[in-house]
Amino acid sequence: MRQRSLTYRRGIDLGIRLISGLAALFGVAMLGWILSIVILKGMPAINWQFFTELPAPPGMPGGGLANAILGTLLITLLAVLMGVPIGLAAGVWLAEFGQQSKTAEAVRFAANLLMGTPSIIIGVFVYVAIVMTTGHFSGISGAVALAIIMLPVVARTAEDMLALVPSALREAALALGVPRWKATLGIVFRSAKAGLLTGILLAVARVSGETAPLLFTSLNSPYWPESFNEPTANLTVTIFNYAMSPYEDWQTLAWGASLLIAASVLGTTVISRGLLWYRSK
């Protein structure tokens, strides 16, 4: 082997250290750049009207996105109501009954595939399956799309969290004659509570910033959400529409909505991660 001087080897080492440090700095700087832009451009749009009023036509002073904020909350809530129970149940089956069976492996595989499926494909699927069948865009179809995106995330996290619960706990309950469902829901769930909650929160955070699956399901609307059976206003599609519009006051509103979405998604993520980290200490 060729001998190289120590100075040369140290020089190379120093160079690589420098490059990797700079790369890490670059990553952090990009995060800082994006977040500071969102805050700087979003703050001017945030005021009382932003949270209380309907959008105004371009050029008119005032106007807010109250309908879109409410719509996003309602669609997300509906998605949680559909996605979380099924996801949890699937997680329970994987951890408690399916375990290493062939069927369970297939379900896991499908959940992983579903997690890696682009969200716009879920949108296309829901469009063909629901919007085309019913003949109109609707808030409920948007919620279904979001629920489908949540489902595998909740199922896999739930499985992981339930698998962490020691078997002794289950066996102790079963030995006392507690039925399986009660042992699972009352005892296993209780000891995995924090983990399950974090998993659900992370799934909600991911879903509430989604735009692509809502583009052709919930669509958007300038009115208050009155029924889930019609196009429903929501923040993310509003950002898309307003950002692409030529009107400056609409673009300002889009920045305000971006700040709101970014703050709530990142806030939820940081809080649930913190919760997980705190529990694991």
Next chain:
Amino acid sequence: MQTKTHINLDPAFRWLTLASGLAVLLLVGSILYTLVMGAMPALKHFGFGFLTSQDWDPAFMEFGALSSVYGTLVSTAIGMLIAVPLSLVIALFLVEIAPPAVSRIVGGAIELLAAIPSIIYGMWGLFVFAPFMADYVQPWLASIAPGFALFQGPPMGIGMLSAGIILALMVLPFITSVTRDVFQMVPAVVKESAYGMGSTTWEVTRKVTIPYGIQGVVGACFLGLGRAIGETMAVTFVIGNRHEISASLFAAGNSIASTLANEFTEASDDLYLAALIELGLVLFGVTLVLQWAARWWLRRTARKLGAVR
């Protein structure tokens, strides 16, 4: 002592949870089925030529996927070319170089990049990053390589290159975090013995850590690729949305996902809609294959690493 007779709810509980598990399985199947059925008119009408035709003219009912497929491939390739080396050195920094406190903070910040919604990247990309590219980066690239085919044309900011760079930022945290985990799996004893022989940090990394974890890193890249290829909103904002193929990376283009996002609600005709659904089917098929390959590869790697230990 009198015993109460309980209704045994256990079978019901078991079946209910099983049904939920099977629902996941059923869902993947029905997505595939629905897309195939929805795309059927286009599949029949255009046949295999759909993938090789560049025409996209709703007025004359001419639809070909080539420019969308090309845009998806090129923007993803740019993204991966930037993200992979960057992720590797960042993971190296986090595992080998930074003190634990710094590593935790920087690692947290990088992971936060993954939590930023796609549409926020789009807003930043369209209003801040694209003008920045047009004012500084693109004129500079054109000046250092005059006449180079990739850097031709007016610096508009939006286009293939900007979309690729934003994709790089978006997949960077995924590749970094898997690579970091892989690097951490290298047994300390192995690294320490290399250090004990007088190796520098870079030598240990190049000759011990990377060969040990290379397969995991490849799996991580597959996962990142799967993300990048279906990324929609950020790309839609900056790619320019033009159904034409240009050699220059400065030129506007489109991707499968951006075409879907832009045109789906406008598709008034059945054939137009079916063509868009077929685009979706192509994208779904590609991500399925990528996912499958990544999982298979990662599992094989985990088994091998397990055998080593």
